[in-house]
Amino acid sequence: MNDKQQDTIDFGYQQVAKADKQKLVANVFQSVAQKYDLMNDLMSFGIHRLWKRYTIDCSGVRSGMRVLDIAGGTGDLTEQFSRRVGPTGEVVLADINAAMLEVGRDKLRNRGIVGNVRYVQANAEELPFADDSFDIITIAFGLRNVTDKQKALESMFRVLKPGGRLLVLEFSKPQPPLLSQAYDFYSFNVLPKMGQLVAGDADSYQYLAESIRMHPDQDTLKGMMEQAGYAEVSYHNLTGGIVAMHRGYKF
Amino acid sequence: MLWAMLPTSLLESLLNQLLRLDPASQPRLQKLAGKRLRVTLDDIAQPLTVSVSEQGVWLSWLDQEPVDCAIRTRLAVLPELREAANITRLIKADLLDIDGDPMLAQALSKLFAELDIDWPEHLSQRLGDVPAQLIIQAWQRSQQWLQQQRRDQQQWLRDALIEEQQLLPSAAEFSLFRSDVQVLRAHVDRLERQLSGWKG
Numbered sequence: 211m212n213d214k215q216q217d218t219i220d221f222g223y224q225q226v227a228k229a230d231k232q233k234l235v236a237n238v239f240q241s242v243a244q245k246y247d248l249m250n251d252l253m254s255f256g257i258h259r260l261w262k263r264y265t266i267d268c269s270g271v272r273s274g275m276r277v278l279d280i281a282g283g284t285g286d287l288t289e290q291f292s293r294r295v296g297p298t299g300e301v302v303l304a305d306i307n308a309a310m311l312e313v314g315r316d317k318l319r320n321r322g323i324v325g326n327v328r329y330v331q332a333n334a335e336e337l338p339f340a341d342d343s344f345d346i347i348t349i350a351f352g353l354r355n356v357t358d359k360q361k362a363l364e365s366m367f368r369v370l371k372p373g374g375r376l377l378v379l380e381f382s383k384p385q386p387p388l389l390s391q392a393y394d395f396y397s398f399n400v401l402p403k404m405g406q407l408v409a410g411d412a413d414s415y416q417y418l419a420e421s422i423r424m425h426p427d428q429d430t431l432k433g434m435m436e437q438a439g440y441a442e443v444s445y446h447n448l449t450g451g452i453v454a455m456h457r458g459y460k461f
Numbered sequence: 462m463l464w465a466m467l468p469t470s471l472l473e474s475l476l477n478q479l480l481r482l483d484p485a486s487q488p489r490l491q492k493l494a495g496k497r498l499r500v501t502l503d504d505i506a507q508p509l510t511v512s513v514s515e516q517g518v519w520l521s522w523l524d525q526e527p528v529d530c531a532i533r534t535r536l537a538v539l540p541e542l543r544e545a546a547n548i549t550r551l552i553k554a555d556l557l558d559i560d561g562d563p564m565l566a567q568a569l570s571k572l573f574a575e576l577d578i579d580w581p582e583h584l585s586q587r588l589g590d591v592p593a594q595l596i597i598q599a600w601q602r603s604q605q606w607l608q609q610q611r612r613d614q615q616q617w618l619r620d621a622l623i624e625e626q627q628l629l630p631s632a633a634e635f636s637l638f639r640s641d642v643q644v645l646r647a648h649v650d651r652l653e654r655q656l657s658g659w660k661g
Contacts, residue, residue: 267466
């Protein structure tokens with residue numbers, strides 16, 4: 211009977227069977243893929259570009275490196291990494307969702323990002339790569355949607371080269387109380403309406419707001435990374451903790 | 462720090478756009494690809510790291526990885542660095558500290574100093590031949606007008622100082638005066654020699 215408890219997992223505020231979450235998340239992204247970039251800009255007032263830029267700058271990327279961008283979606287980080295690693299390096303854009311991967315591939319090709327980017331449909335919990343194969347792994351706004359986060363962090367640890375680093379950019383807990391209240395109001399009242407208006411899909415954006423609240427806070431995620439084996443784990447709050455960037459090394 | 466990302470990435474994309482407009486940049490970038498330079502200005506606490514890849518130059522305030530060349534100086538000293546001759550003097554005066562390959566900074570500044578962008582060509586590709594031609598003609602006309610204005614102003618200043626207020630001599634007067642002085646000096650020299658001849 212105890213198993214029943216373990217077999218369910220959060221999907222936003224709902225509890226769903228573990229086996230179903232992946233499919234439900236897939237439906238959400240299937241539905242928003244085409245309007246994903248536009249919605250990101252609208253919802254975050256464009257600040258998501260700065261958060262991503264911050265992550266790139268903290269990555270220590272250099273030419274010739276191999277980078278894995280998990281849940282890379284429409285390829286924002288991949289584009290930047292591709293330009294920086296040059297023709298001797300490689301960037302792998304991995305996403306579990308074929309629709310998102312397709313949008314990302316089209317976007318990057320149209321921008322002339324070709325040659326050093328590979329597209330792989332993959333589940334973060336069971337990455338289909340050899341051990342010790344990447345210098346940098348990033349997962350930006352993706353870990354939240356993974357069914358078994360601990361397993362995903364361990365899988366990333368396995369494919370990271372010794373000396374490599376993992377960067378997790380994810381929504382987190384806003385620190386100042388006033389900001390936290392404003393943020394709650396915005397997430398539950400404004401966001402779904404915006405989603406309805408622009409992408410014609412309020413439910414997906416309701417899920418987005420709920421899934422952010424269910425995601426582990428800064429220190430919990432730090433603990434999870436340490437448990438997965440990462441060393442020197444640290445995090446940095448961005449925009450008052452609405453987003454946090456966690457960094458950990460494999461030695 | 463997050464907000465510093467905005468101007469930095471705007472500057473970065475501007476620089477890379479400029480580089481892309483000149484086809485000669487590609488081989489230059491290729492030569493420098495993988496090189497990294499860090500500039501620390503004492504006026505700004507955070508160091509700026511410039512990395513080069515085949516696709517362009519990348520700026521970062523957060524990069525802490527090793528670099529090929531690290532420069533430490535002050536904002537006010539930067540213009541003096543353009544002259545290679547100044548560098549030794551500045552290092553001795555403790556205004557400049559270079560660690561690593563000093564040629565890298567010059568190679569990087571050359572990357573932009575030697576840019577040769579064919580503006581008419583790029584404009585016509587983007588706007589079409591006729592609008593591009595009109596813009597370039599307008600630009601040239603405004604340049605000519607500016608030069609004409611500058612010449613007129615100079616002429617006016619010259620007239621005011623020389624002809625009206627007579628504060629300065631004209632070029633002809635000055636050269637006459639100079640040749641008079643030369644003649645006078647020659648006279649004096651001759652006189653001096655004669656005098657010393659009598660003394661002896």
